[in-house]
Amino acid sequence: MCQAEEEYSDELGSAHVPSVSKKCVKCKEATAAVVIRAGDVYCRACFKEYYIHKFRATLGKNRVIFPGEKVLLAVSGGPSSCSMLHQVQEGLSQSVHKKLRFLPGIVYIDEGGAVGRSVEERLRTMAELQAVFKATGFQFYIVPLEEVLDLPGSVVVSALAPPERANSTYKAEVDHFMHSNCSTRSAPQDQDHEALPEVQESATQMLQQLMLSAKTLTARQNLLNTLRQHLLVHMARTRGYSKLMLGDSRTRLAVKLLTSLSLGRGAQLAQDTGFSDSRYGDIISVRPMRDHSAKEVFYYNHLFHVTFLFIPSLDTKQMTDKASVQRLTESFVTKLQEEFPSTVSTIYRTSEKLQTAGRCSSTGDQCERCLLCLCTLDTAVDDASAFQATLISEQLSQTAWPRVDRSKVAKHQGKPESTSFTAQYCSAKAGAQDCGGCCSFAKEPEPMDLRSLLCYSCQLTIRDMSSIEHLPPYILSEAQRRHRRCEMREEISEFLLDSGKDD
Amino acid sequence: MAAPLAIHLEFGGGAELLFSGVKEHHVTLPSQSEPWDVKQLLVWIQRNLLKERPELFVQGDSVRPGILVLINDADWELMGQLDYKLQDQDNVVFISTLHGG
Numbered sequence: 001m002c003q004a005e006e007e008y009s010d011e012l013g014s015a016h017v018p019s020v021s022k023k024c025v026k027c028k029e030a031t032a033a034v035v036i037r038a039g040d041v042y043c044r045a046c047f048k049e050y051y052i053h054k055f056r057a058t059l060g061k062n063r064v065i066f067p068g069e070k071v072l073l074a075v076s077g078g079p080s081s082c083s084m085l086h087q088v089q090e091g092l093s094q095s096v097h098k099k100l101r102f103l104p105g106i107v108y109i110d111e112g113g114a115v116g117r118s119v120e121e122r123l124r125t126m127a128e129l130q131a132v133f134k135a136t137g138f139q140f141y142i143v144p145l146e147e148v149l150d151l152p153g154s155v156v157v158s159a160l161a162p163p164e165r166a167n168s169t170y171k172a173e174v175d176h177f178m179h180s181n182c183s184t185r186s187a188p189q190d191q192d193h194e195a196l197p198e199v200q201e202s203a204t205q206m207l208q209q210l211m212l213s214a215k216t217l218t219a220r221q222n223l224l225n226t227l228r229q230h231l232l233v234h235m236a237r238t239r240g241y242s243k244l245m246l247g248d249s250r251t252r253l254a255v256k257l258l259t260s261l262s263l264g265r266g267a268q269l270a271q272d273t274g275f276s277d278s279r280y281g282d283i284i285s286v287r288p289m290r291d292h293s294a295k296e297v298f299y300y301n302h303l304f305h306v307t308f309l310f311i312p313s314l315d316t317k318q319m320t321d322k323a324s325v326q327r328l329t330e331s332f333v334t335k336l337q338e339e340f341p342s343t344v345s346t347i348y349r350t351s352e353k354l355q356t357a358g359r360c361s362s363t364g365d366q367c368e369r370c371l372l373c374l375c376t377l378d379t380a381v382d383d384a385s386a387f388q389a390t391l392i393s394e395q396l397s398q399t400a401w402p403r404v405d406r407s408k409v410a411k412h413q414g415k416p417e418s419t420s421f422t423a424q425y426c427s428a429k430a431g432a433q434d435c436g437g438c439c440s441f442a443k444e445p446e447p448m449d450l451r452s453l454l455c456y457s458c459q460l461t462i463r464d465m466s467s468i469e470h471l472p473p474y475i476l477s478e479a480q481r482r483h484r485r486c487e488m489r490e491e492i493s494e495f496l497l498d499s500g501k502d503d
Numbered sequence: 504m505a506a507p508l509a510i511h512l513e514f515g516g517g518a519e520l521l522f523s524g525v526k527e528h529h530v531t532l533p534s535q536s537e538p539w540d541v542k543q544l545l546v547w548i549q550r551n552l553l554k555e556r557p558e559l560f561v562q563g564d565s566v567r568p569g570i571l572v573l574i575n576d577a578d579w580e581l582m583g584q585l586d587y588k589l590q591d592q593d594n595v596v597f598i599s600t601l602h603g604g
Contacts, residue, residue: 022581031577032577032578032581033576033577033578033581034577034578035578035580035581041578041581079516251600294600295571295600297600298516298571298598298600299571299573299578302515302573302576302596302598303576310515310516310517310519310520312517312520330569330601331568331569331601334568334569334600334601337568
């Protein structure tokens with residue numbers, strides 16, 4: 001044992017010996033510039049080729065983007081998504097047979113309002129990105145996250161998927177495309193949004209209130225991700241795009257996988273981290289950067305001058321690694337990666353093998369989907385399950401909760417009287433039930449229980465919020481609609497022939 | 504006795520926030536009896552440039568995991584990492600790959 005360990009560390013040590021003149025493992029001529037995996041060193045040119053090839057191969061082997069399809073690239077301004085944009089640009093400038101054949105558009109969502117950046121900072125970032133986007137010649141949209149407050153309720157409804165195009169037709173379509181209109185280049189449309197979008201201060205305040213109502217950083221980050229995702233899907237739908245490209249790198253996905261796991265999203269892992277995600281039905285999200293590690297992305301951007309910005313996020317400059325689950329997982333993975341260079345790829349390979357057991361695969365069934373993340377609900381399980389056990393122990397421990405405290409807390413935080421009243425009412429009525437899941441709704445005197453509409457993990461997020469009244473209207477109204485649906489279904493259930501298949 | 508070294512430092516990916524937001528620094532390392540290596544450079548940066556929260560930049564002798572280092576546009580793993588002997592006019596880049604900097 002000891003012996004083996006010694007040998008191992010010896011080997012590690014020898015890898016660190018100065019080796020300035022190391023040659024690239026690929027061309028064996030040029031001097032190496034980048035170490036990708038332990039021992040694999042590439043020169044500049046070979047690294048570039050390797051990087052580009054990997055991007056194209058990921059798209060190619062998955063065959064989800066059809067020729068001529070409109071694809072919306074979600075660019076956050078960060079290194080990974082900017083690198084993705086660069087790859088798409090690169091791919092479109094290739095000669096005919098190597099050319100990427102889809103029509104790209106760009107969307108940038110400015111989250112400054114949620115993160116608490118000043119208007120000037122936000123404008124500066126937007127202007128810088130606008131310059132980058134203009135240079136690409138693609139259609140682009142710059143949208144403030146505040147717009148999420150005005151979304152229609154249909155966003156959180158999974159639309160019917162268009163008739164599936166079989167994998168076998170892919171090749172035929174490619175051939176057809178090659179012969180007919182190779183020259184279809186997304187003609188640089190007139191950009192009608194020269195001016196940067198203006199954001200009303202009241203909207204920013206509402207957004208900030210919403211973010212602040214999440215009591216933990218973990219919940220806040222989850223909430224932000226959810227809102228961003230909804231807005232992205234909305235943009236894609238309203239602008240006629242059928243695919244959404246996300247720039248998650250391999251390292252990011254590895255972190256996301258472990259984070260999701262610890263936040264109780266085990267059932268949704270496959271969709272959260274896989275190459276393509278069809279939870280929205282008509283809009284498929286793809287992650288073409290999932291084969292690139294963060295290190296590769298940064299080296300590529302640095303060596304080939306890909307512009308990217310650093311945009312502060314919620315957890316920037318947090319004092320400790322333990323500020324949130326996401327942050328802690330990231331530091332865990334990066335630390336481990338430092339000593340065991342295969343950490344990230346091991347986690348990532350695991351994510352590739354995950355599949356959701358198809359309990360309810362029909363996309364049309366609305367009531368079965370989580371209101372926030374739109375994944376199939378994982379809460380309808382047998383009595384003898386870990387989920388039920390958690391619920392029971394939660395109920396038992398909550399009966400000991402002094403009820404007065406709750407309303408006191410609510411008052412203390414300076415909330416309107418009605419809320420604390422509702423809180424009292426809830427705790428009186430629901431007893432053991434958690435009040436975090438109830439709220440008063442203007443039109444309906446009855447408090448709304450969101451929890452029955454959410455998956456386990458989203459329930460946790462909502463529970464970490466002081467109140468749900470700040471949630472955007474589209475979420476609340478959709479929740480109400482679903483409640484009414486369920487009630488109606490109950491009322492008429494005895495007249496239905498098959499209560500499981502009705503709508 | 505090594506002569507003073509003029510080197511170019513660059514911080515990116517959010518690491519610049521720890522240096523009052525300044526990305527590029529042209530610095531001159533004072534002359535000292537032994538040649539400068541990266542290990543000593545890190546100590547020097549910590550003493551002279553780093554404005555806040557050193558734990559977000561260094562850890563022990565080395566940089567915090569998640570910060571990439573390039574010396575003259577090449578991976579520092581190829582250059583001997585901490586033991587690399589700095590030359591005059593060297594270009595050293597530190598990029599944070601951590602989400603949110």
